[in-house]
Amino acid sequence: MAINSKQRAAAIMDAVRRAARQEQFLEVVSAAEARRRFEACVDHSPLQPEPLPLVAALSRVLAADVIAPVDAPPFDRSNVDGFALRAVDTAGASDGAARRLTLNPEVVACGVEPAIEVAPGTATTIATGGVIPRGADAVVMIEQTELIEDGPAIALRRPAASGQFISYAGSDIARGETLLRRGTRIGSREIGMLAACGLAAVDVVRRPRVAVLSTGDELVELGRPLRPGGVYDSNGAIIAAAIVEAGGEAIPFGAFPDEEVALELAMRGALDACDIVVLSGGTSKGAGDLSHRIVSRLGKPGILVHGVALKPGKPLCLAVIGDKPLVVLPGFPTSAIFTFHAFVAPLIRARAGLLPEAARTVTARVPVPIASELGREEFVLVSLIAGKDGLIAFPTGKNSGAVTAFSQADGFMAIEALASSLPAGSTAEVTLLGEAEGAPDLVVMGSHDIALDVVVGALAERGFKARTIAVGSQGGVNAASRGECDVAPVHLVDPATGIYNKHLLVPGLTLVPGWRRMQGFVFRPGDARFADRSADAALKIALADPAILMVNRNAGSGTRVLVEGLLRGARPSGYANQPRSHNAVAAAIAQKRADWGVAIEPVARMYGLAFLPIAPEHYDFLLVEARRERPAVQAFLDVLRDEKTRDGIRALGMEPADP
Numbered sequence: 001m002a003i004n005s006k007q008r009a010a011a012i013m014d015a016v017r018r019a020a021r022q023e024q025f026l027e028v029v030s031a032a033e034a035r036r037r038f039e040a041c042v043d044h045s046p047l048q049p050e051p052l053p054l055v056a057a058l059s060r061v062l063a064a065d066v067i068a069p070v071d072a073p074p075f076d077r078s079n080v081d082g083f084a085l086r087a088v089d090t091a092g093a094s095d096g097a098a099r100r101l102t103l104n105p106e107v108v109a110c111g112v113e114p115a116i117e118v119a120p121g122t123a124t125t126i127a128t129g130g131v132i133p134r135g136a137d138a139v140v141m142i143e144q145t146e147l148i149e150d151g152p153a154i155a156l157r158r159p160a161a162s163g164q165f166i167s168y169a170g171s172d173i174a175r176g177e178t179l180l181r182r183g184t185r186i187g188s189r190e191i192g193m194l195a196a197c198g199l200a201a202v203d204v205v206r207r208p209r210v211a212v213l214s215t216g217d218e219l220v221e222l223g224r225p226l227r228p229g230g231v232y233d234s235n236g237a238i239i240a241a242a243i244v245e246a247g248g249e250a251i252p253f254g255a256f257p258d259e260e261v262a263l264e265l266a267m268r269g270a271l272d273a274c275d276i277v278v279l280s281g282g283t284s285k286g287a288g289d290l291s292h293r294i295v296s297r298l299g300k301p302g303i304l305v306h307g308v309a310l311k312p313g314k315p316l317c318l319a320v321i322g323d324k325p326l327v328v329l330p331g332f333p334t335s336a337i338f339t340f341h342a343f344v345a346p347l348i349r350a351r352a353g354l355l356p357e358a359a360r361t362v363t364a365r366v367p368v369p370i371a372s373e374l375g376r377e378e379f380v381l382v383s384l385i386a387g388k389d390g391l392i393a394f395p396t397g398k399n400s401g402a403v404t405a406f407s408q409a410d411g412f413m414a415i416e417a418l419a420s421s422l423p424a425g426s427t428a429e430v431t432l433l434g435e436a437e438g439a440p441d442l443v444v445m446g447s448h449d450i451a452l453d454v455v456v457g458a459l460a461e462r463g464f465k466a467r468t469i470a471v472g473s474q475g476g477v478n479a480a481s482r483g484e485c486d487v488a489p490v491h492l493v494d495p496a497t498g499i500y501n502k503h504l505l506v507p508g509l510t511l512v513p514g515w516r517r518m519q520g521f522v523f524r525p526g527d528a529r530f531a532d533r534s535a536d537a538a539l540k541i542a543l544a545d546p547a548i549l550m551v552n553r554n555a556g557s558g559t560r561v562l563v564e565g566l567l568r569g570a571r572p573s574g575y576a577n578q579p580r581s582h583n584a585v586a587a588a589i590a591q592k593r594a595d596w597g598v599a600i601e602p603v604a605r606m607y608g609l610a611f612l613p614i615a616p617e618h619y620d621f622l623l624v625e626a627r628r629e630r631p632a633v634q635a636f637l638d639v640l641r642d643e644k645t646r647d648g649i650r651a652l653g654m655e656p657a658d659p
């Protein structure tokens with residue numbers, strides 16, 4: 001017995017040591033040094049050209065400049081239906097002195113070569129697109145002439161200018177000119193230009209084939225149900241899409257468990273089949289992080305960089321096997337996509353023949369202090385909003401594990417390695433991401449609620465773009481009092497009076513009623529300890545039994561204030577577990593990491609949990625008075641009163657407040 005438990009303890013210690021083992025990064029280099037090594041060892045020149053029929057060339061990259069082989073138009077062409085003539089014959093024409101021109105016995109339709117010269121005193125009937133006949137130097141519109149039957153002839157009451165209504169040969173495209181430059185991505189407009197020159201095929205750069213692999217025991221293929229502890233392989237999808245955006249062809253290899261033999265086999269296969277290999281995950285040097293170990297034995301020259309003084313993205317690993325680049329991105333989604341854009345996208349673009357992308361930057365003020373790690377260049381994703389005097393950049397506040405941080409950000413700013421923070425009020429350069437849309441019409445900052453999506457949707461239907469930035473109730477109060485948003489959704493109860501939100505008002509702010517959300521005691525259905533009781537009775541039972549675990553809420557949230565009121569100083573087991581959202585509370589209870597908590601009814605229902613009502617919580621909006629007259633703010637107030645919106649809010653289980 002004694003030996004057994006000793007052996008068991010030793011086995012556990014062994015597992016812990018393996019899990020906690022952190023091999024040191026051999027050498028952490030700066031981002032600039034990492035890029036220098038990568039560029040020095042990896043061929044960044046465009047791949048060889050391949051001819052493609054024009055119809056297949058859409059979104060491909062031109063391999064060489066295209067010199068126009070013909071003129072467009074190919075001949076001098078009439079722009080209107082009318083008469084080709086010599087301008088000099090019309091000089092001095094007026095209402096009092098009409099000029100008469102005899103019509104030649106020819107009608108120049110499209111596609112017909114004219115046979116008769118336009119001699120002095122004559123004109124030739126011509127269609128739009130017709131070839132200007134020899135001798136003519138102008139065209140008059142049919143509407144500006146009178147037909148004389150006994151000529152036949154025309155009379156003109158206005159002089160024509162030489163060249164009038166004529167497109168000259170080569171005026172659109174001149175033979176010999178550079179029509180399109182190499183490195184251009186072919187869109188419909190480029191297809192049109194190539195077609196106008198009669199080109200049926202074009203040379204494009206071969207697209208680099210880029211293998212995408214993911215590794216992690218927890219990864220689950222999209223479309224499959226999540227198992228406990230599993231996460232979807234989102235990196236595989238986002239990286240494949242980003243490869244295509246950068247001009248490459250993504251070859252998905254799928255997600256692999258952290259299993260050396262299978263992963264090594266897959267990586268060797270990927271190196272054989274593709275030009276570039278991108279793997280995400282398993283590079284943190286912790287337990288199960290075996291990517292770099294496999295890379296180090298795949299071949300020469302091997303690993304160039306493992307560890308970059310960059311946040312997010314430190315565990316990035318850059319390698320070359322033979323002449324093929326192999327990159328291991330950190331597994332955390334934001335880190336993965338950040339390092340992809342910093343190191344891999346420029347390589348794919350270059351090999352795809354695209355020209356380097358110039359960074360687009362704007363200057364913005366940072367309203368809140370941002371802490372930063374000393375010794376690492378830190379990139380902070382930000383949302384941009386228009387302030388009173390210039391742009392304001394808000395950190396999106398999501399960590400590098402977040403998938404949405406990147407897609408919800410307008411740009412990022414860098415905090416240099418030697419700074420430990422960026423003080424509030426600093427001015428920073430923000431590099432824009434993607435096609436940043438224009439400034440939003442309405443800025444909503446504060447606590448998020450699912451019914452807010454109904455309001456934002458109704459605004460969108462009226463043509464107003466709202467930007468919601470979830471900074472919590474207290475963050476909303478701060479932003480509203482600084483005048484950085486239009487409205488701030490809040491739900492904070494005044495512990496002294498039990499009244500919601502009124503105590504947050506300061507001069508310049510008013511309160512707009514939103515909706516009521518029922519808060520309640522939440523537990524798993526079938527938990528006999530709580531079933532068929534009132535919330536009060538269930539709470540008594542929960543507090544009496546130390547084996548029953550609660551899940552709390554974060555300080556500063558409205559729900560936490562409510563919880564403290566219920567507990568009256570009690571500190572039940574689980575009190576220290578303080579997640580930041582109703583969803584996290586419900587997930588903890590559903591997954592049996594806790595037995596009860598306080599959350600709103602619609603969220604409890606969404607997770608299939610039982611719910612005992614406690615009290616309605618007021619979710620209202622602080623309105624910045626100085627912004628009330630803006631059209632988007634007026635539309636917002638209108639939408640809140642609209643019965644359709646109110647029905648939508650009710651459908652989500654909330655009760656709209658009286659307007």
Ligand code: AMP
Nearest residue numbers: 214233234235281282283284330331332
């Ligand atoms: P790793 O780099 O393997 O230590 O992973 C760090 C974190 O990123 C873990 O939370 C992983 O679950 C997560 N992660 C790794 N690979 C992926 C992936 N392909 N998709 C989504 N998350 C991932």
Ligand code: MG
Nearest residue numbers: 215216281282
């Ligand atoms: Mg992993």
